[in-house]
Amino acid sequence: MLKDTERSAQTKRPVVEALIEALPEGSILLGPDVTQRSAGIWRDDHLLAEVLIRPQSTAEMSQALRICYDHHQPVVPQGGLTGLVEGGLTRPSEIVISTERLNHIEEISVSERTMVVQAGVILQSIQEAAAKASLMFPLDLGGRGSCTIGGNLATNAGGNRVIRYGMARDMVLGLEAVLADGTIISSMNRMIKNNAGYDLKQWFLGTEGTLGVITRAVLRCREEVTAAPTCLISVESFEQVIALLKHLDRGLSGHLSAFEVMWQNFYQLVTRSSAPPLAEEAPYYVLIEAMGAESAHLETLLAQGFDAGLIMDAVVAQSEQQCLDLWALRDDVAQTFQFGPVFLFDVSLRLNDMETYVSAVNTGLKDRFDDPKNFTLGHVGDGNIHFAIAVGGDTLEDRLGVEAAVYEPLIALGGSVSAEHGVGLEKKPYLHFVRSEAEIALMRRMKQALDPRGILNPGKIF
Template identity: 55%
Template sequence: MNIVSSLRDLLGDNAVLDAADLATRSAGFLRPDNLQAAALARPANTEQVAQVLRWCRNNGVGVVAQGGLTGLVHGADADPAQVILSLERMRDIESIDPRQRCATVQAGVTLQALQEAVEEHGLMFPLDLGARGTATVGGNAATNAGGNRVIRYGMMRDMVLGLEAVLADGTVISSLNQLIKNNAGYDLKQLFIGSEGTLGVITRLVLRLRECPTTRNMALVGLESFDNMTALLKHMDRELGGTLSAFEAMWNGFYRLVTTEPARGRPPISQDYPYYVLMESQGADPEGDSQRFNDALASALEAGLLADAAVSQSEGDCQRFWALRDDVEQTFLGGVPCVFDISLPMAEMETYIDELRDALPGAVGEHKLWVFGHLGDGNLHIVVQLPPERADALRPTVEQRVYAPLSAFKGSVSAEHGIGLEKKAWLHVSRSAQEIQLMRTLKAALDPTGTLNPGKMF
């Protein structure tokens, strides 16, 4: 059986790459390795996706769907005997409906392309993350992406009105619903959102849009204590009357990293505070919103909640503030980073990080620790950088120190990046045995031959 020639018979010669072609393609964001698989199929539409899946299932070949390859948990890795199904040719924005405030798109559309397209209609797609130029909306849905504005707009799950997916046997489930309220039976789209391509391949989506804000106010503030940070969140959310759109926390080490050479950013305020917060408010009243934002900051300062603040005076200032928070690539310089994406109750965060910081020197020796994240929705990103020559040997110890304590307060080993290969050994920390068994039951029902994304999640 020649996989490449068989798939080329289905899709055409230019739509299928062989193993030699794949050896020139990066395996993903900041990955040193290249793709590997028996073939990479590039269907142009849903029917071609169905043809590929049907052929692979009938011939016992595993299929791994890929979007923009911006994931961090090896959820889109394939092995040399499998087929990669790339959505890179399915990038049509089929329609934008300003009255219904929704867009119908193919799954390979990049997040940034969608954002820019709907902005021309005075609308916005509120999901936003640093990899917006590469990440695809299909991948965002398959991993239930979160990003920077979950505090106001929710996760990707909250932005999908309907979708179309192809099951392992080639059956097309098309539920391109445009209604916000539709309680007609099971909400089948939820089976595929966050399932990491293990239950079906998402091919098209109907996405909910919002009116585009006309104002943006931001501040980067320094705080003396973690308690002040959580109190500031409540204060700003209350005072801004629902317009708070981001509340990003940075521990001192991360702030210093992204505001010191060789990083491009420079510190808007002193580097000596233990905690920093980047706040954003979006609204539609240019004079009133700025006044409200400044008044909320002033009252927070009077209450002793913050020690210092840099307030945006222009859109350029806003972009520079966000560039600091998004400059996570600095954590990859000088060593091998172990990147973690967890969530836990805010009341536990300070103790959790303090205990992790105390435990790591004795457990792994030389290392660097950086902490930042979306405090408003309980999501922390932890990066432990290790010396290159010891990183592989020490990673299991670091994972134990990061993941095991989460069980005590029902935290999650994955806040927004998924499980993939990297976290499947730790799924039991966040899900009960009964929940995992039900997940296995769903997998067996929809993909009994294990064709889709084999070996992931469980």
């Protein structure tokens, strides 16, 4: 039990009393222990919630949720708080459910290539554990050192290797989640094939903690890849970027595992403080990774690309460190923050529309702002572009102006306002542009069926 002096007014609430009574010591944090926590990566505000529950097992999670459900108490699941759409934001009256103490890798099966993990395990720890067992867990993204697998699954994260391995959804065989009323749904399937009825795990993948709290998962690993030749290529036009994608994807026969594009202004920014691996005059820079391919084969394809006029220049990483250095450039989005407040976007659209679209966004920004900066990059092989846009301020008017510049041409082209980050609160006003009324009505019916009291991450998505 906590000392009286440690209790704020919040703790006198019956729901908090009940939680403190039911859960082991150390499970509940209160007051400043919660409000001093950051509200998320790259944010300078703090959590508004004053109570945080951190269960150590699925049974404790179930107990906590049952108490919250009985008290009609809204809760917000949180993993590593690297989400970029305000999905983990809290209100003062809400209670955080953190997976920070569900942080064990329970089992690795080398022969079956599976891993059983708790939801709070950090993605990088999973990658490293897989590598130690001579396996590979293919999910990879810039937030790998802080994001949790539970958050990855709840947002159906994409990342760098979607072109080859799909999104987080494609890397999970089984899942355990706790419903709003505390019911445990344990679907810890280990088979690749299992069509016996509804695939219940899909309810919790990409639904951002609105239908259940993920507690454990069976992950699908792959055989370790001994080589992953990596190179950076400069390209003269977007048409050639598209042709290069076709050339490499075809030539690498399934080994192309990343096709990341940096527009010139992003490349110039991230190479400012070090010698750039390639001269900076090209409009596009493509980072290629070919897991499992022979380096010599990639080099042959590059030579063919030069001959066909698709490539201006290229550098092939000669060591593990050089690979990491090339990826570090691509991941260095935080450099854009030196231009003041930055609005981040994550959109998807057809490859053939991308060039027209990016120039429409830039025109829209220039029409609305004096000196806008739009640093552009993306998982272009998957039709996914990110913008980091600075317009000198971050008033509501600035935000609405930037969103109009980004979303108006996107919607006209049939693109999506969220490629991989989810909806959270940030994209909620735009959901109806990309989902029909019938689709949103069905989402609401699903929510009503699983969480009739609306306690799980209320107000997020729709």
